[in-house]
Amino acid sequence: xxxxxxxxxxxxxxxxxxxxxxxxxxxxxxxxxxxxxxxxxxxxxxxxxxxxxxxxxxxxxxxxxxxxxxxxxxxxxxxxxxxxxxxxxxxxxxxxxxxxxxxxxxxxxxxxxxxxxxxxxxxxxxxxxxxxxxxxxxxxxxxx
Numbered sequence: 517x518x519x520x521x522x523x524x525x526x527x528x529x530x531x532x533x534x535x536x537x538x539x540x541x542x543x544x545x546x547x548x549x550x551x552x553x554x555x556x557x558x559x560x561x562x563x564x565x566x567x568x569x570x571x572x573x574x575x576x577x578x579x580x581x582x583x584x585x586x587x588x589x590x591x592x593x594x595x596x597x598x599x600x601x602x603x604x605x606x607x608x609x610x611x612x613x614x615x616x617x618x619x620x621x622x623x624x625x626x627x628x629x630x631x632x633x634x635x636x637x638x639x640x641x642x643x644x645x646x647x648x649x650x651x652x653x654x655x656x657x658x659x660x
Contacts, residue, residue, distance in 0.1 A: 591617040595647055596630025607639040632656065 535547035546556070554560040565572045597616050598606060608624055611617045617624060626638065628646030635655030643651070643658050651658060 586623070589620060589622040591621040591624055593617060593624055593626050593641075594629040595626065595632050595650055598626075598636060599630075599633050604635070605637045605639060607641065 533543065534541070535543040536545070538544045549556040554562075562568075565574055567573070591611075593611060593616055601610065601614055601616070603610055608617075608621070611624060612619055612621065623642065625642040625644070626647045627644050628650055632650055632654040636651060637656060638651065638658045640660070641658075648658050
């Protein structure tokens with residue numbers, strides 16, 4: 517096989533429609549667009565979703581979805597991040613002061629990633645079940 521012998525499969529490539537080639541071609545003069553009107557003009561057609569002035573479907577249907585207002589005020593903290601704090605009682609203010617969470621954080625959730633090496637007391641933080649077990653196994657406690 518040679519590169520100059522490569523051909524497309526028969527019938528896989530359709531010939532382009534040649535318009536404006538006289539009366540006998542059936543696509544002469546108006547080239548299959550009919551007479552006058554918006555669709556006969558170049559560039560003449562409506563935008564996607566246009567329904568002739570009727571209220572379009574995407575505007576008739578109600579809005580869906582939800583954007584949480586609290587999402588940006590919630591932060592996740594790993595267990596391994598608590599080891600380097602150097603305090604025994606940890607609350608929201610301690611985490612903010614040590615730059616573990618952003619200043620605007622209102623809710624904290626402690627997740628079980630890493631290990632706890634010393635006994636800690638957590639106050640006012642949300643804790644996953646696995647993280648609670650890991651803290652209590654290290655001799656610490658979680659207070660609501």
